[in-house]
Amino acid sequence: GQNIDQPTEMTATEGAIVQINCTYQTSGFNGLFWYQQHAGEAPTFLSYNVLDGLEEKGRFSSFLSRSKGYSYLLLKELQMKDSASYLCAVNLSNDYKLSFGAGTTVTVRA
Amino acid sequence: EAGVTQFPSHSVIEKGQTVTLRCDPISGHDNLYWYRRVMGKEIKFLLHFVKESKQDESGMPNNRFLAERTGGTYSTLKVQPAELEDSGVYFCASSQVIGSNEQYFGPGTRLTVT
Numbered sequence: 001g002q003n004i005d006q007p008t009e010m011t012a013t014e015g016a017i018v019q020i021n022c023t024y025q026t027s028g029f030n031g032l033f034w035y036q037q038h039a040g041e042a043p044t045f046l047s048y049n050v051l052d053g054l055e056e057k058g059r060f061s062s063f064l065s066r067s068k069g070y071s072y073l074l075l076k077e078l079q080m081k082d083s084a085s086y087l088c089a090v091n092l093s094n095d096y097k098l099s100f101g102a103g104t105t106v107t108v109r110a
Numbered sequence: 111e112a113g114v115t116q117f118p119s120h121s122v123i124e125k126g127q128t129v130t131l132r133c134d135p136i137s138g139h140d141n142l143y144w145y146r147r148v149m150g151k152e153i154k155f156l157l158h159f160v161k162e163s164k165q166d167e168s169g170m171p172n173n174r175f176l177a178e179r180t181g182g183t184y185s186t187l188k189v190q191p192a193e194l195e196d197s198g199v200y201f202c203a204s205s206q207v208i209g210s211n212e213q214y215f216g217p218g219t220r221l222t223v224t
Binding site: 004005032037040041042043044045048087089096097098100101102103 | 113114141143145150152153154155158166169201205212213214215216217218
């Protein structure tokens with residue numbers, strides 16, 4: 001089976017920074033995705049890492065270490081609208097069959 | 111450009127009945143994926159179409175589930191007969207063969223089997 005672990009919940013204050021960690025042990029690896037999902041809505045793409053290092057996109061950054069089986073999503077300057085579930089997903093093969101973690105619910109407080 | 115759409119948004123059926131879920135991918139996307147999230151668990155892969163062909167159906171739970179994509183456009187996922195453990199949210203996603211690695215997800219169909 002695939003093991004993709006991320007914290008269940010995190011709480012942070014508006015304007016702060018939050019880092020969501022994801023560790024994985026999978027049968028294959030062809031990149032790691034982060035998705036954001038608001039309740040009752042579709043997961044939306046945030047980032048994709050296939051090589052080691054940091055990818056920055058506005059207030060969101062994602063980091064990957066393949067040797068450690070580790071990734072994190074960094075959310076800066078938190079806004080209330082960032083309250084959502086954040087899903088870590090590993091692309092297991094060339095055809096982009098994704099294996100998901102259970103998701104981290106982030107709550108941003110005023 | 112329209113996103114991935116799914117119908118219905120919610121379905122409540124009794125155990126033993128049949129339900130058919132529909133997914134319309136983004137126009138031009140050859141790859142179509144079905145996923146499922148049961149209560150309290152992670153989203154799990156069900157199967158993958160490339161155009162009208164099943165590329166990988168290793169995640170299909172059992173033979174009560176039948177997916178089709180005739181003509182390589184929209185796809186249907188039929189559950190017959192439905193069981194209580196089939197309850198969950200069924201997501202569809204699509205992507206291009208060449209270009210972005212990103213899978214675009216639909217809003218999901220929430221299926222409740224009573």
